[in-house]
Amino acid sequence: MFPTLRLTMSWLHTWAGLVLGFLLFVVFFFGSLSVFDREIDRWAIPATRFAPQPMPSYDALLAPAFARITPDADDLAAARSRADGDLSAPLPVMDFSAYTTHRDPVLTLYKSFALPEPHVPGDHIHGHVTLDPRDGSVLPEGQRAIGSGFFYPMHYGLHIEWRGLGYWLVGLAALAMLVALVSGVVIHRRLLREFFTFRPGKGGQRSLLDLHNLTGVVALPFHFLFALSGLVIFAAIYFPAGTTLLRPLADADAQRVAAAAGLPFAPAGRPATLASVDAMVAEAQRRWAANGRAGDVGFLFVNHVGDANATVSIYRAGTDRVALTGDGIHFRGTTGDVLRVDPPQAAPGRINEFLTGLHLQHFRHWLLRFLYFTGGLAGCACIATGLVFFVNKRRAAAGTVATPGLRLAEVVAIGTVTGTIVAALAMLVGNRLLPPDLPARAAIEEGVFWAAWALAFGHAAWRLRRSGDALAARRAWRDQAATIATLAMLAVAANAASTGDHLLRTIGAGYWPVAGVDLVLLGTALVAALTARRLAGLPLAARSAASQGDVRFAPDGIAR
Amino acid sequence: MTTALALASLLIGLAWLALAKDTHWQQVTSTRLTRRRRSLLRGLGATALAAAFALALAGDHPSIAVLVWFMGAAAGSLAVAAVLAFRPGWLAPLAGPRSA
Numbered sequence: 001m002f003p004t005l006r007l008t009m010s011w012l013h014t015w016a017g018l019v020l021g022f023l024l025f026v027v028f029f030f031g032s033l034s035v036f037d038r039e040i041d042r043w044a045i046p047a048t049r050f051a052p053q054p055m056p057s058y059d060a061l062l063a064p065a066f067a068r069i070t071p072d073a074d075d076l077a078a079a080r081s082r083a084d085g086d087l088s089a090p091l092p093v094m095d096f097s098a099y100t101t102h103r104d105p106v107l108t109l110y111k112s113f114a115l116p117e118p119h120v121p122g123d124h125i126h127g128h129v130t131l132d133p134r135d136g137s138v139l140p141e142g143q144r145a146i147g148s149g150f151f152y153p154m155h156y157g158l159h160i161e162w163r164g165l166g167y168w169l170v171g172l173a174a175l176a177m178l179v180a181l182v183s184g185v186v187i188h189r190r191l192l193r194e195f196f197t198f199r200p201g202k203g204g205q206r207s208l209l210d211l212h213n214l215t216g217v218v219a220l221p222f223h224f225l226f227a228l229s230g231l232v233i234f235a236a237i238y239f240p241a242g243t244t245l246l247r248p249l250a251d252a253d254a255q256r257v258a259a260a261a262g263l264p265f266a267p268a269g270r271p272a273t274l275a276s277v278d279a280m281v282a283e284a285q286r287r288w289a290a291n292g293r294a295g296d297v298g299f300l301f302v303n304h305v306g307d308a309n310a311t312v313s314i315y316r317a318g319t320d321r322v323a324l325t326g327d328g329i330h331f332r333g334t335t336g337d338v339l340r341v342d343p344p345q346a347a348p349g350r351i352n353e354f355l356t357g358l359h360l361q362h363f364r365h366w367l368l369r370f371l372y373f374t375g376g377l378a379g380c381a382c383i384a385t386g387l388v389f390f391v392n393k394r395r396a397a398a399g400t401v402a403t404p405g406l407r408l409a410e411v412v413a414i415g416t417v418t419g420t421i422v423a424a425l426a427m428l429v430g431n432r433l434l435p436p437d438l439p440a441r442a443a444i445e446e447g448v449f450w451a452a453w454a455l456a457f458g459h460a461a462w463r464l465r466r467s468g469d470a471l472a473a474r475r476a477w478r479d480q481a482a483t484i485a486t487l488a489m490l491a492v493a494a495n496a497a498s499t500g501d502h503l504l505r506t507i508g509a510g511y512w513p514v515a516g517v518d519l520v521l522l523g524t525a526l527v528a529a530l531t532a533r534r535l536a537g538l539p540l541a542a543r544s545a546a547s548q549g550d551v552r553f554a555p556d557g558i559a560r
Numbered sequence: 561m562t563t564a565l566a567l568a569s570l571l572i573g574l575a576w577l578a579l580a581k582d583t584h585w586q587q588v589t590s591t592r593l594t595r596r597r598r599s600l601l602r603g604l605g606a607t608a609l610a611a612a613f614a615l616a617l618a619g620d621h622p623s624i625a626v627l628v629w630f631m632g633a634a635a636g637s638l639a640v641a642a643v644l645a646f647r648p649g650w651l652a653p654l655a656g657p658r659s660a
Contacts, residue, residue, distance in 0.1 A: 193581065193583075195578075195581075195637065196574075196578040196581070196584060196637060196640050196641045196644055197583070197641065197644075198641045198642065198644070198645040199645065200645050200646070201645075214637075214638070214641050215638070218633075218634045218637035218638055218641070219634040219638075221630045221634070222630065222631060222634055320620075320621055320624075321621040321623050321624060322621070322623040322624055322627065323623070354623060357623075358623075358627055363624060365620065365624055365628070367563055367564075367567070367628065368624065368627055368628055368631060371628070371631035371632060371634070371635050372631060374631075374634070374635045374638070375631055375634055375635070378634065378638065
């Protein structure tokens with residue numbers, strides 16, 4: 001369709017980037033926040049501001065807590081159409097699980113319940129509680145863990161639950177990221193020569209393009225691997241062969257694997273009691289230490305609960321390596337005998353483990369965690385500058401009055417880039433200002449988030465209502481940057497006022513989860529305020545001259 | 561500690577590689593880059609990056625060391641680009657004596 005590969009790739013980069021860039025920005029922004037999801041949780045739920053805890057005693061603490069878990073109401077309601085049996089009677093329990101990392105002070109326990117007479121064999125629902133591992137007390141459910149419970153699901157599912165559409169949109173965005181990266185490398189004429197190049201003095205489009213190239217190229221391995229590993233993590237959603245067409249084959253394989261491992265695939269149907277799980281944990285830790293891999297329990301899984309075929313699987317926390325967990329040891333539940341020690345994985349399993357682990361990052365490495373955050377923000381900057389570059393370039397070509405399509409692109413760009421940040425900050429401010437015992441508090445916090453986002457879009461549309469000229473757009477960007485600065489400072493102030501944990505105290509006590517969130521908020525406020533001031537102060541004539549003067553467009557339409 | 565040294569080595573190595581490019585060399589020293597100096601800077605840069613990888617391996621499990629190196633290189637490149645854009649003079653000590 002175009003005479004050269006470069007032109008074809010340029011077209012592809014522009015349109016894949018524009019159409020899915022908005023989505024991609026949201027995914028990257030919330031992905032960056034998810035790097036510190038646990039820390040944001042601590043900031044948002046003051047009752048959980050204490051040191052991370054290891055997996056507590058099963059026999060003393062977890063067993064009674066598991067026993068009390070009932071099915072989640074939402075899950076139960078959603079299951080009514082999936083089973084013919086009586087859902088009001090107590091449901092048979094399938095398994096218990098608990099997962100923790102070196103950053104978790106509180107522990108969430110999960111329990112699966114089998115559906116009676118399900119339409120799909122094996123269909124089940126879940127229940128959960130979050131408890132304080134120090135004394136086993138259950139935390140109230142009304143509070144939303146904003147980091148791991150809202151920002152993180154936003155990153156991978158956009159909170160669009162209808163038919164799992166959110167996962168598919170995010171997958172499409174990840175695919176677009178891969179396309180944009182490869183096509184971007186092809187159309188970049190001086191990738192190596194301009195590797196370190198950023199010329200802020202040149203102004204306008206030249207600086208934007210420099211920043212776009214710089215943030216895209218230097219973090220290229222990060223961008224590529226994260227888009228790819230994100231797709232790998234959800235491969236079973238994007239290629240659901242194992243639960244659809246090839247289900248019989250997948251089931252047969254699962255049975256074969258279980259048989260080969262010596263682990264019972266199905267319950268025996270005879271009730272039995274569990275031996276001491278604490279003794280099994282001690283044995284697992286003894287074996288890990290004997291292999292030079294002493295470590296903590298990351299994941300604990302009890303299968304076929306209450307049955308003669310019960311098994312207990314104990315996995316080592318991957319604190320010091322990329323894999324999430326590993327070195328699984330499986331015990332016979334009734335006796336505590338070791339049934340199986342997982343052998344080292346074969347190559348495909350290890351690649352999967354590496355890709356999943358590097359993306360989900362549950363290891364203990366604060367430097368790497370901050371580097372990931374930097375990489376994520378570089379991705380945000382790359383996408384945002386790409387969107388703004390596109391709009392500016394089109395406007396320069398269209399003259400002073402923007403076409404409706406261009407105006408729409410600009411409104412969406414403003415609502416997506418600054419609007420997303422406004423929404424996230426508004427949610428944090430709301431979290432600290434709402435009374436702690438408010439019923440439906442989590443739902444109200446979410447309402448604040450969506451309302452703030454809608455307002456940001458509305459504001460951009462209002463600013464650009466008459467003409468999409470550069471001045472109107474700049475005012476919209478400036479207003480929202482100023483809003484970001486205000487909200488970020490307000491969040492820090494609200495945290496100090498509502499909990500007394502101001503920066504002097506948290507830094508003094510070395511409590512970095514909350515101090516860190518506050519410091520990043522202050523940094524955000526500073527950058528946003530400087531940006532707003534610059535946008536307000538720059539005379540339009542100088543800016544548009546600079547923006548149009550320096551980037552030369554070759555006859556093929558590629559910016560030089 | 562070794563991880564911090566790895567990061568420092570990455571930064572210095574990337575700065576050397578940047579100096580080995582004509583435009584950045586001129587930004588920092590206002591002189592022309594000789595061919596000999598360019599080879600020297602590239603060699604030094606590559607050595608520093610390799611040393612950084614060795615240091616990263618000494619500090620962490622290999623699977624994590626790889627990530628530290630790549631992510632450190634990304635953040636380091638951003639830092640070098642920012643220094644070149646706003647304070648190019650800071651790299652002058654890495655350019656070596658005036659004539660060589």
